[in-house]
Amino acid sequence: xxxxxxxxxxxxxxxxxxxxxxxxxxxxxxxxxxxxxxxxxxxxxxxxxxxxxxxxxxxxxxxxxxxxxxxxxxxxxxxxxxxxxxxxxxxxxxxxxxxxxxxxxxxxxxxxxxxxxxxxxxxxxxxxxxxxxxxxxxxxxxxxxxxxxxxxxxxxxxxxxxxxxxxxxxxxxxxxxxxxxxxxxxxxxxxxxxxxxxxxxxxxxxxxxxxxxxxxxxx
Numbered sequence: 001x002x003x004x005x006x007x008x009x010x011x012x013x014x015x016x017x018x019x020x021x022x023x024x025x026x027x028x029x030x031x032x033x034x035x036x037x038x039x040x041x042x043x044x045x046x047x048x049x050x051x052x053x054x055x056x057x058x059x060x061x062x063x064x065x066x067x068x069x070x071x072x073x074x075x076x077x078x079x080x081x082x083x084x085x086x087x088x089x090x091x092x093x094x095x096x097x098x099x100x101x102x103x104x105x106x107x108x109x110x111x112x113x114x115x116x117x118x119x120x121x122x123x124x125x126x127x128x129x130x131x132x133x134x135x136x137x138x139x140x141x142x143x144x145x146x147x148x149x150x151x152x153x154x155x156x157x158x159x160x161x162x163x164x165x166x167x168x169x170x171x172x173x174x175x176x177x178x179x180x181x182x183x184x185x186x187x188x189x190x191x192x193x194x195x196x197x198x199x200x201x202x203x204x205x206x207x208x209x210x211x212x213x214x215x216x217x218x219x
Contacts, residue, residue, distance in 0.1 A: 004025055004026060004029075004110070008025060008073045009073060011070075018096075019056075020049075020051075020059065024049055024056065024059060024066065025070065027045055027048040027049050028040070028045050028066045028067075029070065029112040031044055031045060031115050032112075032115075032116035032119070033112040033113075033115035034118070036119065036199040039158040042062070042063060056203065067116070069174050070113060070204060071117045072079050072132060073115075074110065074114060074117040076136045077106070077110075078106055078114075079142060080100060080105065081105075082098075082099055082104050082106065082140065083143055085102040086099060092154055093151055094146045095149050096151065096170075096197060096201070097144065097145075097197045099144055099170075100170065100193040100194075100197050100200075103193065104189040105189060105190050106192075107178045107189055108183065108188065111178045111180050111181070111183075115179060118178075122139065124191075141167060144167045144170060145164065148161065148204075151204075156205075156207060157201070157205050158204065161204065166204060169200065174196070177189060177193075
């Protein structure tokens with residue numbers, strides 16, 4: 001699975017990523033996630049890294065310069081990781097299982113980065129960067145909707161399903177996982193996602209949990 005250097009694409013250039021930069025990103029992720037972006041100062045980050053503020057400013061001019069590549073990198077890497085784990089030949093509900101467990105595994109490995117990224121996803125004032133992040137988020141969600149649509153077409157789940165609403169249900173079960181998941185608990189994050197998958201599929205099959213068939217809407 002991707003490491004922090006891969007998510008941030010720090011190895012794209014000719015030089016390998018510097019260990020100090022990875023340390024700064026790692027500590028900043030944890031602080032942003034636990035204290036909030038506004039509650040974290042450059043001094044805080046420097047102290048956690050055991051370096052001076054002057055050294056920190058040598059690498060990054062401000063907190064935004066740390067956060068921006070983090071948010072975009074996490075959004076891109078999540079989609080790529082999940083998509084890579086889904087095989088075209090698998091039946092739709094198996095694809096859904098892989099989508100959910102793959103997301104959970106990514107969340108568990110990059111917990112602090114996920115929390116920090118999600119908490120500030122909408123706050124970047126530059127429209128171009130927001131647009132790029134949204135494009136990758138939309139790809140991640142579109143993949144899920146395509147899986148659900150295929151499941152309806154192949155009659156693995158009931159006809160007349162509200163695909164966007166069902167997609168939001170699945171995403172809602174996953175998006176809060178990084179915040180409450182306890183690595184010391186009895187279940188791993190993918191095991192929790194497996195159970196979520198069983199519950200979601202049961203609802204999508206019998207129609208009790210999500211939406212109404214087209215013929216009953218507005219009744």
